[in-house]
Amino acid sequence: MTPEELIKKVRKIEIRTKALSHQIFAGEYHSAFKGRGMAFSEVREYQWGDDVRNMDWNVTARMSAPYVKVFEEERELTVLLLVDISRSGLFGTSGKTKREQIAEIAATLAFSALLNNDKVGCILFSDRVEKFIPPEKGRTHFLHIIREMLEWEPEHDGTDIGEALRFLTGAIKKKCTAFILSDMLDSGSDGKPRYEDALKVAVNRHDVSVIRVSDPREKAIPNVGLVNAKDAESGASRWINTGSRKVRNAYSEWFRSSSESADSLFLKYQVDHVDISTDEDYVRGLMALFHTR
Numbered sequence: 001m002t003p004e005e006l007i008k009k010v011r012k013i014e015i016r017t018k019a020l021s022h023q024i025f026a027g028e029y030h031s032a033f034k035g036r037g038m039a040f041s042e043v044r045e046y047q048w049g050d051d052v053r054n055m056d057w058n059v060t061a062r063m064s065a066p067y068v069k070v071f072e073e074e075r076e077l078t079v080l081l082l083v084d085i086s087r088s089g090l091f092g093t094s095g096k097t098k099r100e101q102i103a104e105i106a107a108t109l110a111f112s113a114l115l116n117n118d119k120v121g122c123i124l125f126s127d128r129v130e131k132f133i134p135p136e137k138g139r140t141h142f143l144h145i146i147r148e149m150l151e152w153e154p155e156h157d158g159t160d161i162g163e164a165l166r167f168l169t170g171a172i173k174k175k176c177t178a179f180i181l182s183d184m185l186d187s188g189s190d191g192k193p194r195y196e197d198a199l200k201v202a203v204n205r206h207d208v209s210v211i212r213v214s215d216p217r218e219k220a221i222p223n224v225g226l227v228n229a230k231d232a233e234s235g236a237s238r239w240i241n242t243g244s245r246k247v248r249n250a251y252s253e254w255f256r257s258s259s260e261s262a263d264s265l266f267l268k269y270q271v272d273h274v275d276i277s278t279d280e281d282y283v284r285g286l287m288a289l290f291h292t293r
Contacts, residue, residue: 013107013146042070077118077177078135080168080206081106083149084182086126086159087232093217094279101213101278102181103149107142108286109179114142121172124148127158129167135176157233161186162195165202177207184212184262191254192261203269209289210266210273219255221248 043056046066059067083106089099110120114137121135122145131152133145161182168178188194202208221242230237241247266273272292276285 013104013150014111014143043067044070077113077116078172078174079109079113079118079120080135080172080176080178081109081120081122081145082161082164082168082178082180082182083122083124084126084159084161084164084180085124085130085149085152085154087154087157088159088183088185090232091218092215092278094215094277096278098183098213098215098278101276101282102211103146105211105213105276105282105286106149106179106181107146108282110142110145114139120145122148123164123167124152124154125160125164125167126154126156127160127163128156129164130154130156132167132171135172157235159186159233160194162198165195165198169198169202169205172206175206178202178209180208180210181213182210183214183218184210185258187258187261191257193265196265199265199269199271203271208271210271211285211289212262212273212275213278214275215278220252223248 043059044067046055046068050068054068054070056067056069083102085099089102090097092098092100106122110122113120117137119135119137120142122131122133123129124131124133131148133141133148159182161180161184164180184193186194193199199208221240224242226239226241226243228237229240263273265271272289274285274289274292276282
């Protein structure tokens with residue numbers, strides 16, 4: 001992509017996301033995420049009706065009277081975008097690749113946060129953390145994130161969501177609102193997600209949501225005869241007889257099973273998530289995510 005093409009693309013995304021954020025998402029984002037974080041404010045004497053779970057037992061013992069901790073809503077959030085830039089994101093059959101769809105969704109979230117005066121940071125990952133952009137405010141920072149998402153060429157080809165989550169947990173100590181934007185196709189040989197342990201730790205420290213982006217052709221193989229298929233991440237290729245119903249059914253079952261395994265994991269750890277395809281407008285998907293909160 002030439003510098004002129006990049007500038008044009010960045011500008012196009014900025015115009016669209018700015019309009020969406022102003023007209024649709026600003027209020028939804030605010031109501032969905034504002035007030036989720038609670039910060040310690042002070043300790044005061046217990047009053048009738050106070051939640052006993054907020055008792056400060058150390059102060060209570062010292063003062064020989066019941067005291068409770070008082071919390072207040074954190075008005076300023078820190079938003080982290082965990083963006084999958086692995087080679088599988090280059091797949092797309094509907095005029096837009098998964099990576100392009102992810103970049104535009106991430107830009108919309110970033111601009112919504114910007115309107116609410118929140119800090120926004122970004123983790124670009126493949127099977128490694130390729131780049132970390134620390135959380136900051138401002139339009140210049142917002143444009144920097146968009147450029148990196150569009151222009152960054154990953155040094156590695158694979159996908160390791162667990163690695164990105166472990167980096168998040170280690171790099172961001174204060175509770176943040178984190179969005180994972182990926183196809184979430186990261187399973188072990190047993191078909192189960194490889195990132196469960198990392199997700200379990202992350203959700204205990206941060207407010208994590210998942211935006212799973214897919215392409216309609218990933219869900220089922222069309223009958224187009226004998227084709228040579230290449231794995232974008234491993235580079236391995238093999239001939240596949242798509243005319244075989246057995247082959248097509250086996251692939252569809254694998255994709256369905258992988259998706260259901262991830263869904264079960266999200267349910268287990270109470271992770272809000274939404275599925276968005278490359279052939280659909282992501283507005284409805286984001287609105288659904290906001291409303292589930």
